Amino acid sequence: MGSPVARMARRIAALALAALLAACAPDGGPGPATDGVPPLTVFAAASLKDALDEAAGAYAARSGQPVRVSYAASSALARQIAQRAPADVFVSADRDWMDWLQERGLVDPATRADVCGNALVLVAPRETPTGTVALAPGADLRPLFGERGRLALALASAVPAGRYARAAFESLGMWDGLAPRVAEAENVRAALLLVARGEAPLGVVYASDARAEPRVKVLATFPPDTHPEIVYPAARVAASTHPAAADFVAWLRSDAAGDIFRRHGFIR
Amino acid sequence: MLEIDIELRRGRFQRHVRIVEDARVLALTGPSGAGKTSVLYAIAGLLRPVSGRIAIDGRVLFDSQRRIDLPTHRRRIGYVFQDARLFPHRSVRANLLYGRHGRRGGEAPFGLDAVVALLGIGHLLDRRPEGLSGGEAQRVAIGRALLSQPAILLFDEPLSSLDRARREELIPWLQRVRDEVKLPMVYVSHTEDDVRRLAHAVHRLD
């Protein structure tokens, strides 16, 4: 019954409902489900991408446990976990966000461990004639800037890489002179991009980032005592019931994992 | 002196129109769809004929052979549309005075006071077009066309959107304009009655 229009409308409504239901259905995830083994879901800081992809692959190969990793800013991931996102493991780019979760009982402190560290480096576009620069108290970087050059950092008040850079310059007594020259990018990879493209003559990024970008060269490494220790803590998410979660975190501390991290420019 | 010899095409409608007329007030009649409005549009430059020539008192407005096609705003025609087309965002006075600009120097033969008196619209000057009756709007439209100092007046069925009473009301005003304004006029209508009462000559299109 009903006009052709009404029939068409009903058909469209049925299709829409079917699509909606399909979208809500639980999915098995993109990872290869080996014999129906549910994949391990890892939330990790974006700066770990290349290293952790390789490490996760190695773990899956040796244990048969598929792992899928979601990368984003540590802040976003921590907030999602607080909203009961279905993560099994969390790897953060700094201690603050792991502490924040731990305070709220959202991660399992017994499984918490630092999986690697990083160094802070001063980079410049590859074609820059300058060789190396000594980063000591009172060093003057201004000749390297030219007339209008900028120092590229991640957001200095918010993103860990930016905060570490600022802390390092402050402890060297260089921050006040550099502050007017600073250009803060959304994250450390964006700051890296500015230097790689020659938009900024100088930038401060992680050693692991500089390793990944052929268009920049390292002018100096910040002495470790000039900034808080850069560590990447990992832990099992408290609400997770996945049997392999704690094992994966423990494996990240193994020598095999350590080799992978070192190869990507991290400290182990 | 009106000289029209054109080939018109508008969608599927196509016809050849030839009018050579000395009478000052010419009526153009014919059934609907005969192309009366198209002829007016062609004179006004709102519709380009496929070919031909249009001249008023020796002034050539369009000549396809000599590649003459004056843009509408330079043809000095005063057009009174069937639906008045008053500017809704301006007062009646502003509408009347719209055409005053752009007229090159010299004395303006039609002044605001004279036109207002001629058409009896003095009490409407500060009103907005939306509050006017059909007949009032048409009179303002006529005044507006006059005040643009045209060389010819074109009326496109000015009475057909009015009811009988308003029509009877407006015809005397049109006769007044005809008598006191010494401009050539082309008057389009499909009703024999007002044609008879207003025109000096009639050209029928069918």
Place this chain on the structure above:
Amino acid sequence: MFTPAETSAILLSLKVALAAALASLPPGIALGWLLARRGFPGKALLDALVHLPLVLPPVVVGYALLAWLGRNGAAGRFLEEHFGIGFAFHWTGAALASAIMGFPLMVRAIRLAIESVDRRLEQAAATLGAGPLRVFLTITLPLAWPGVVAGTALAFAKALGEFGATITFVSSIPGQTQTLSTALYGLMQVPGGEAGIWRLALVAVAISLLALLASEWLVRRQRRGGRD
């Protein structure tokens, strides 16, 4: 109530958004008119190009601007060498990025408004001796005014909230390019930044409401006053 950095960010956002909206007006009106009133080969392509920023991820737009108008970009280097103007790391770059992101919204609103203007009124104006420019300024534009105002308000609001394209193109430089959105983003990154986020979010809402009220007033004023 606000830290100096936050106040600076709020004022800068207002400056950038206002500049973006106003600078977009002339090209916005021109393109709106062109798309509404003219047919020409390639019109569909132009329409698609105008809408591109609407469908592209903002970071992509920002990256394109960086590649082209950055200090090392082809056009950027040219502009700096020959005219001494630079968009990179400058508030004008933030305004440009925001303007581009909001442009499709403005053009749509203006185009629709112009399309709804009765062409017969434009014809009548022409018969009264008004040339095309005068017709546009005295008939088309005034009658399309509500759409123009709406388009400007949309562009302003979009510019106020713009983040991805801006920070990718000109980074965040306090006093130059650190806008309200950037400040909000920064607060999101730090644990315990929630109070600041609410404060700044309220400011953003307040500004948007004011912009809306202003646009309503502008439309009503034109309708009431008219020109005599």
